[in-house]
Amino acid sequence: MAKPPSKPGAGPRGTHVNVKTARSRSNASQRWLLRQLNDPYVKKAQAAGYRSRAAFKLIELDERFKLLKPGQRVVDLGAAPGGWSQVALRALGERGQVVALDLLPMDTLAGAKILQGDFQDDATEAAVLEALGGQADLVLSDMAPNTTGHGPTDHLRIMDLASLALDFAVKVLAPGGGFVAKVFQGGSEKAMLERLRRHFTEVRHAKPPASRKESSELYVVATGFRA
Structure with missing residues (x-):
């Protein structure tokens, strides 16, 4: 038939x-x-x-830049729903520490210490350091503001958020530590690049394959923190 x-x-x-x-x-x-x-x-x-497809962005960044190492102390800013924290936990092993911080509540994640609060608050910063048991080896930020559809405006807004994340990282990182943050194409603004180069020995940009082609997102990867 x-x-x-x-x-x-x-x-x-x-x-x-x-x-x-x-x-x-x-x-x-x-x-x-x-x-x-x-x-x-x-x-x-x-x-x-994994809780989100974004997990593969960190996996691909780590494959390229060797960011995650066993036993590290890692802070995941804007962590919900927890995909990046999951990747970090799997890479760090039992001796590692992951603190997942977000303004929104986040479901329990075995092995991670989950905090709810604003990373700009001094009390939250103190709580992160206490949860880590010391200074961080790596600060991750996949945070992004709600987009308006207007490229220049969205670029300025995410750069402001990335700059605030850098402020936090400078306060909590141990010497030699690293920082990863989402930005939009157009590159990091000159002032932020200058700050990054002042605080880190190497600063690079990358667009991992898991980042959708139509997306304008990039990641700035800074390593070798100068305390």
Whole structure:
């Protein structure tokens, strides 16, 4: 018996998911849902037990820059839902310490010390150092503000957030430590680059493969902290 002709645009089973749209769902939310359903990194994250696809960004940055080492003390700023903290925990081993900090509540993560608060507060800074049991070897920040769609405005906003994260890192890092923060394409502003180079021996930019091609995000990776 002959098979009925396939519908136009149909592909092999399991390779692509189509979304039936509801009138109440916006075009933007439809695009986001479709992208999530068909994103290979989302599927890889689910298979590996990571809480977000962003975990692979840190994995790829670590493969390139050798950031995570057994026994380190790591602070994950803006940690929720916890993908980066999971990657750090797996790399650091039992002797490592991971403090996950976010303004929002975050589900318990075995091995991590989870704090809720604003990293700009002195009390939060003190709580992070107490939870670490000393100064940090690495400060991670995958934080990003809500975007407006206006490139120059969004760039300034994320640079301001990255600069605040750097302020925090300078206070808590041990000599030789590292700092990773998300920025947007256009590069780090001159003032921040000058600060980074003053505090670290090496400063580089990278766009990991897990970062979506259409995204303007980059990561600044600074190593060799000068206390």
